[in-house]
Amino acid sequence: MTRLSHIAAGVALLAATTLSGIARADNQDVIDYRQHIMKTLGEQSQSLAMVMQGKAPAENVAMHAQILAVTAATVEAAFKEKVAGGESKPDVWAKWDDFSKRAKELSANMADLAKTAQAGGVDAVKPKLQAALTCRGCHETYREQKK
Ligand code: HEC
Numbered sequence: 001m002t003r004l005s006h007i008a009a010g011v012a013l014l015a016a017t018t019l020s021g022i023a024r025a026d027n028q029d030v031i032d033y034r035q036h037i038m039k040t041l042g043e044q045s046q047s048l049a050m051v052m053q054g055k056a057p058a059e060n061v062a063m064h065a066q067i068l069a070v071t072a073a074t075v076e077a078a079f080k081e082k083v084a085g086g087e088s089k090p091d092v093w094a095k096w097d098d099f100s101k102r103a104k105e106l107s108a109n110m111a112d113l114a115k116t117a118q119a120g121g122v123d124a125v126k127p128k129l130q131a132a133l134t135c136r137g138c139h140e141t142y143r144e145q146k147k
Pocket residue numbers: 031034035038039041042043045085086087088089092099100102103106133134135136138139142143144
C-alpha cells in the first residue's frame with residue numbers, strides 16, 4: 001500500500017471501531033490513561049518551575065500554566081472508573097467525594113494560575129504557585145509511593 005492509502009485505511013478503521021463501539025478500554029488502558037495525564041502534570045510543573053527559576057524562557061509562563069489548567073481538567077474523569085492498580089490506593093474510589101473534590105480544586109487553581117500568568121507573567125505567578133500546586137497533598141493520601 002502507498003503511504004496515503006495506509007493513512008486512509010487507518011482513518012476508516014478508526015471510524016468503524018468508534019461507530020460500532022468495538023473499541024473498549026480494558027483495565028490497563030484505564031491505568032495507562034490516568035498515568036499519562038499525571039506525567040503531563042509532572043512534566044509541565046517542572047517546566048514551569050524552570051521558567052520561574054529563570055532557567056527557561058519567561059515568555060512561556062502563560063502557556064505552561066494553560067497546559068496545566070487543561071490537563072488538570074481531565075483528571076477527575078480519568079480516575080472515575082474504578083480500576084485498582086498502578087500507584088493508586090483503593091481510597092481513590094472508597095473516598096471518591098474527597099478525591100474528586102481535590103481534582104476539581106487542582107483544576108480551579110490551575111485555571112486561576114493560567115489567568116494570572118496571562119495577565120502578569122512570572123512575577124504575578126510567583127506568590128501564588130506554591131499554594132496552587134496541591135499535588136503533594138493528594139499524593140500523600142491517595143498514591144502508593146514506590147520509591
Ligand atoms: C486528586 C489527586 C491528585 C492530584 C491533585 C495530583 N495527583 Fe498526581 N497522582 C495521583 C494518583 C492517585 C496517582 C497514581 C496513579 C496510578 O498510577 O494509578 C498519581 C500519580 C502521579 C505521577 C506518576 C505518574 C506515573 O505513573 O508515572 C506523577 C508524575 C504525578 N502524579 C504528578 C502530579 C503533579 C505534578 C500534580 C500537581 C500539578 C499532581 N500529580 C496532582 C493523584 C493526584
